[in-house]
Amino acid sequence: MKKILFASTALVATASVAAADVTFSGYGRFGLGYVEDRNTDTFAGENEVSDTAIVSRFRLTIDADAETDGGVRFGARVRIQADEDADTGEAGEAGLNAARFFVENGGLRVEAGNVAGAIDNLPGYYGFEPGLEGTFNMYSGVNYDFIGYSSTGGTHNGVYARYAIGDFAVAAAYDSAPGAEAAGDSPTTTNGDRWDIHAAYTFGNVTAALAYGETDTDVSQEITVLTLQGDFGPLSVAAIVGDEEVNDDAGAFDTNVSDTFYGLSASYAVSSATSVNFAYGDGSGDNDERHIGLGAVHDLGGGVSLRGAIGTKREGNGDSQTVADFGAQFSF
Incomplete structure (x- = not known):
């Protein structure tokens, strides 16, 4: 990470501000990814892309x-990001996302714009994701569309607030969720509100967090989720369980779906440079996605690591697909 300190004359045309701090950081990764029968992968669409890309x-x-x-x-944050296109196997173009702004004082932080909501910021929600691309995860059974930070565009314009005191923290977020009619699609939904809240408490080496989210439109959704994450020497473990209900007349999900989702992930430090990680996620819904993956990370020093994973993915009662990846990642 590199910091550049600019004098106010280089940033603003006033003399009232002495200086501003601008930080550039990020990472790059590249390698090979394998998806069994990628041409018929329902998530990538039918194409002529090789199973290995x-x-x-x-x-x-x-x-x-x-x-x-x-x-x-x-302060504020913007991000430039480029990924490969899994549908075509071609490299994607870099794009600049929408800005996120914040004001912070003591234990209170308020953000506006392209915010990550209370579930996106829920401690332990993402757990440990094996693979170069985070190929497998423990939250794969979640269908709820929460307020999430967009790295590649601007999907919403919301507000997020968090207050922390000691080992306890609470957070809440809100945005106006556009329906299909506002997006120019068939007029089956209308604009509405989307909001979520969470509370988290750390006791010793374990953090427990509980969140609730709701979308109040004709496409109604709600979710309750509990996470636990703890560190026990070389072993770190995370777990997720929750319930969601999705009533989508627009057809993005099954109409009137109510199901339970659950998952477990872990990372174990074999040595100071090498760790292995595991993730399992599933749900009781007919079309929930199941992930089972095992991976490893080897630190080469200087912010460079080798990463890879292998496992299976399955949607509902469909056939399992073997998925794997391997490559290098460097941080700066």
Whole structure:
């Protein structure tokens, strides 16, 4: 990570601001990804792409912040990212996402714009994701469309607030969720509200968090999710369980779906440089996606690591597909 300090004359045309701090950080990764019968993969669509393809990502995050004389921090973030296109096997173009702004003082932080919501920020939600691309995860059975930070565009314009005191924290987020009519599709839904909340508490080496989210449109959704994550020497473990209900007249999900999702993931440090990780995720819904994956990370030093994983994915009662990847990642 590299920091560049710009004088105010280079940033603004006023003399009231002494300086602003601008930080560039990110990572790159590239390697090979394998999906059994990729041509008939329902997530990639039918195409003539080989089962084995080059996978890659470049991410550059730009953070800028300034602090008032009273100690209140103001800042913003944008991100430039390019990924491969799994549908075509070709390298994708880099794009700049929408900005996220924040103000922070003491234990209170408020964000606006392209925010990550209370579920996206839920401690332990993502757990450990084996693979160069985070190929497998423990939350694969979740269908709920929560307020999530977009790395490649601008999908919403919301607000997020978090307050932490000691080992306890609470958070909430809100945005206006456009329906199909607002997006120019068939007028089956209308604009509405989307919001979520969470509370988290850390006791010793374990963090427990509980969240609830709801989308109040004709495409109604709601979710309750509990996560646990803890560190026990060389072993770190995360678990997720919850219930969701999705009533989607637009057809994106099955109409009136109510199901339970669950998952477990772990990482074990074999040595100071090598760790193995595991993820399992599933749900009781007919079309829930099941992930089972085992992977490893080997640190080469200097922010460079080798990563890979192998496992299976299955949608509902469909056939399982073997999925694997391997490659290098470097951080800067």
